[in-house]
Amino acid sequence: MAGKTRNTMIVQARRKTEELAAKRREREARLQSLATDYHAATMMAEAGVEEAERQAAELIAAAKKNAAAAMDDAKETVRKMLATGETRQGIAELLDVSVSYVRSIDVATVKKAKAGTGTGTVEVQGSEERRSVGVVAGHEGSDH
Numbered sequence: 001m002a003g004k005t006r007n008t009m010i011v012q013a014r015r016k017t018e019e020l021a022a023k024r025r026e027r028e029a030r031l032q033s034l035a036t037d038y039h040a041a042t043m044m045a046e047a048g049v050e051e052a053e054r055q056a057a058e059l060i061a062a063a064k065k066n067a068a069a070a071m072d073d074a075k076e077t078v079r080k081m082l083a084t085g086e087t088r089q090g091i092a093e094l095l096d097v098s099v100s101y102v103r104s105i106d107v108a109t110v111k112k113a114k115a116g117t118g119t120g121t122v123e124v125q126g127s128e129e130r131r132s133v134g135v136v137a138g139h140e141g142s143d144h
Contacts, residue, residue, distance in 0.1 A: 078105045 092099040
């Protein structure tokens with residue numbers, strides 16, 4: 001009976017070892033699955049942030065482009081105001097900007113006109129029509 005008991009004990013020990021090994025494999029498979037879930041989630045999080053940063057960069061670039069166009073429109077409006085004969089000081093007070101800002105737009109307009117056309121005439125584009133405005137020689141130095 002001792003031989004049978006020994007064989008029975010070995011068989012039971014083998015079954016127990018196999019059960020424990022099976023449980024260990026199941027646990028390792030579960031851990032591997034969870035690790036995969038973790039890595040997938042972190043990769044998705046990083047991809048989401050990268051996409052948001054890309055979209056933000058596009059929005060900022062578009063906003064800067066729109067802002068530049070709006071500033072060009074604002075400067076064009078100042079040029080139209082100057083073309084009415086209003087003084088730089090008067091325009092500056094009306095717009096709550098510095099006279100030097102108005103002067104810089106006026107001087108840039110004169111320089112652009114001299115470089116571009118050579119005639120001293122600047123094209124001012126209105127909202128409804130185009131018209132040309134003569135620039136008075138020496139105007140860039142005055143506070144007119």
